[in-house]
Amino acid sequence: MSGPAPVSIDIWVKRFGAREVLRDIALTLAPGERVAVLGPSGVGKSTLLRIAAGLDTAFEGTVRGAGRVAMVFQEPTLLPWRSARDNLVLAARIPAAEAEAALASVGLAGRGEAFPGHLSLGQQRRLALARALCARPEFLVLDEPFASLDAETAAGMRALTARLVAECGATTLLVTHAPAEAEALADRILVMSGTPAQLRPRGRSSGER
């Protein structure tokens, strides 16, 4: 092992058909750095994340240094016919006792037998977060993990995620359209805008809150 590496995402161009969605994106995350990308719906945030996580390789550019990646999707994407515990055991190949501890760490102690469909959306999101963290990622990618939660639940999730992400120490890339999420979780905030979309640091005076 040579120690943690920066994650470098260079996208010269990403197209869907003839349409350019992303162009000239150069983003380097220092080891352990947490970067949030803010931007309106449809601008290309999820596309950037899928490329960063290695799920989309149909682009011109490179992604380097990502190492072991875990992604939390907008939808929890759990195995519906497996218990909460088995969702962790199967995905991360960990013993049941470790899965129980992970459930407790996201406030799901005692819910190991529950099927995802019997959990609230907020609980499913926490289970999906636990699953990602159980993989002991070097690079954690979060795609609007708090979308469609009520304000109180989202605030609880933000605090929990901020604590767990800090504890796990993974280099983290988060996309959201909620500035409060970006501020709670990130060391650095970037804004994605334009067609094709580009990234720039968040300005202080442009009304981007």
Ligand SMILES: Nc1ncnc2c1ncn2[C@@H]1O[C@H](COP(=O)(O)OP(=O)(O)OP(=O)(O)O)[C@@H](O)[C@H]1O
């Ligand atoms: N598989 C695909 N094929 C064609 N077009 C796509 C595909 N995936 C995304 N797009 C288009 O690319 C653009 C960027 O989509 P993307 O999902 O990255 O946006 P986003 O910023 O994540 O939006 P949201 O905040 O609503 O999730 C959109 O115009 C979308 O319609």
